[in-house]
Amino acid sequence: MNNSLISRIFRRQILEMSAYKVANATNFIKLDAMENPYNLPDEIIEQWLEVLKTCELNRYPDPVANELNTIIKQVNKIPDIFKVLLGNGSDEIIQLLLMALPENSNVLAPEPSFVMYKQISLSLGLNYHSVPLKSDFSLDLAAMLIAIEKYQPEVIFLAYPNNPTGNLFNTEAIKKIMLAATGLVIIDEAYAPFAQASFIESLKDYENLLVMRTLSKLGLAGLRLGFIAGHPAIIAELDKIRLPYNINVLTQKTAYFALSHYAIFEQQTQKICQQRTLVLTALKAIKELRVYPSSANFILFKTPDSLANNTFTVLKDRGILIKNLSPQGGLLTDCLRVTIGKPQENQLFLNTLAEFFQQ
Numbered sequence: 001m002n003n004s005l006i007s008r009i010f011r012r013q014i015l016e017m018s019a020y021k022v023a024n025a026t027n028f029i030k031l032d033a034m035e036n037p038y039n040l041p042d043e044i045i046e047q048w049l050e051v052l053k054t055c056e057l058n059r060y061p062d063p064v065a066n067e068l069n070t071i072i073k074q075v076n077k078i079p080d081i082f083k084v085l086l087g088n089g090s091d092e093i094i095q096l097l098l099m100a101l102p103e104n105s106n107v108l109a110p111e112p113s114f115v116m117y118k119q120i121s122l123s124l125g126l127n128y129h130s131v132p133l134k135s136d137f138s139l140d141l142a143a144m145l146i147a148i149e150k151y152q153p154e155v156i157f158l159a160y161p162n163n164p165t166g167n168l169f170n171t172e173a174i175k176k177i178m179l180a181a182t183g184l185v186i187i188d189e190a191y192a193p194f195a196q197a198s199f200i201e202s203l204k205d206y207e208n209l210l211v212m213r214t215l216s217k218l219g220l221a222g223l224r225l226g227f228i229a230g231h232p233a234i235i236a237e238l239d240k241i242r243l244p245y246n247i248n249v250l251t252q253k254t255a256y257f258a259l260s261h262y263a264i265f266e267q268q269t270q271k272i273c274q275q276r277t278l279v280l281t282a283l284k285a286i287k288e289l290r291v292y293p294s295s296a297n298f299i300l301f302k303t304p305d306s307l308a309n310n311t312f313t314v315l316k317d318r319g320i321l322i323k324n325l326s327p328q329g330g331l332l333t334d335c336l337r338v339t340i341g342k343p344q345e346n347q348l349f350l351n352t353l354a355e356f357f358q359q
């Protein structure tokens with residue numbers, strides 16, 4: 001391939017990027033991607049298949065996904081005065097939002113946080129700025145306020161709870177950021193099902209606030225459905241660049257069906273949260289590890305110096321896939337992240353880890 005063709009055609013920022021890589025997880029106990037380990041119960045799957053039979057694949061889907069929109073607002077308790085925009089995963093919403101910004105816009109987020117904020121900003125040629133979290137992964141409010149003053153970011157992303165650290169940032173600090181911000185503040189509540197906290201109630205108090213959620217971590221990662229809620233005038237602008245029919249008919253019908261059985265997810269979520277307590281306690285019992293508190297369906301922990309890669313490999317050799325964050329460096333050096341799985345999977349993970357540190 002003629003390299004000069006490639007470099008002539010594509011933007012410099014894209015040439016400099018690397019693709020977002022996802023580990024091959026075939027035949028692994030998959031504790032790396034914050035999926036809900038439980039599928040829907042068999043009898044519910046049967047009912048779902050009946051619903052799918054009614055899909056008209058020859059027709060375009062409802063362009064505004066009206067039914068789905070309504071049930072999403074209901075189960076997430078989003079007041080009627082706000083509007084909701086649906087995306088093919090919340091990743092698509094992040095992209096859509098950033099695509100709408102003027103050239104040379106500034107995007108701000110803490111570091112470490114969800115990698116797609118940076119990845120998508122750079123792919124669109126925007127200026128991405130990050131402010132390091134403190135060593136306990138709490139927000140450095142003073143540094144955030146200085147960065148806001150300096151860059152006047154069009155968009156600030158705050159994941160609440162934060163990925164990959166698992167903690168909830170201080171509410172008062174977030175409120176000060178929303179007041180200081182000259183642009184939009186996106187509170188990314190991807191892990192809301194596992195946290196007893198949300199900014200949906202604050203939508204009425206801050207007109208620059210948008211709250212984003214996804215069905216992925218709740219238990220529908222395969223569907224790709226996310227949404228963002230906020231002031232109708234803001235959502236209306238974003239809706240102009242949303243591609244028509246971005247939510248396909250199978251997703252619309254399936255998500256509507258699944259959300260009308262919301263109690264199933266609540267039960268699964270409860271089980272996951274109970275397991276989270278158990279895994280957290282067991283991890284803390286391994287004295288070599290530093291374990292961080294979590295309001296999400298995963299736990300971040302730190303190994304002694306330079307042992308993260310080794311720990312990761314030992315687990316992998318035993319068929320257990322978690323996420324090694326150590327290569328990202330900075331505050332994540334020596335850090336590993338484990339997603340809460342089924343009780344047996346968690347136990348196997350814990351046994352393998354304990355064995356490794358006892359020898």
Ligand SMILES: *Cc1c(COP(=O)(O)O)cnc(C)c1O
Binds near residue numbers: 188215
């Ligand atoms: C997983 C995750 C998302 C992406 O969710 P999708 O809807 O699957 O695209 C967004 N934000 C955070 C913080 C996440 O961890």
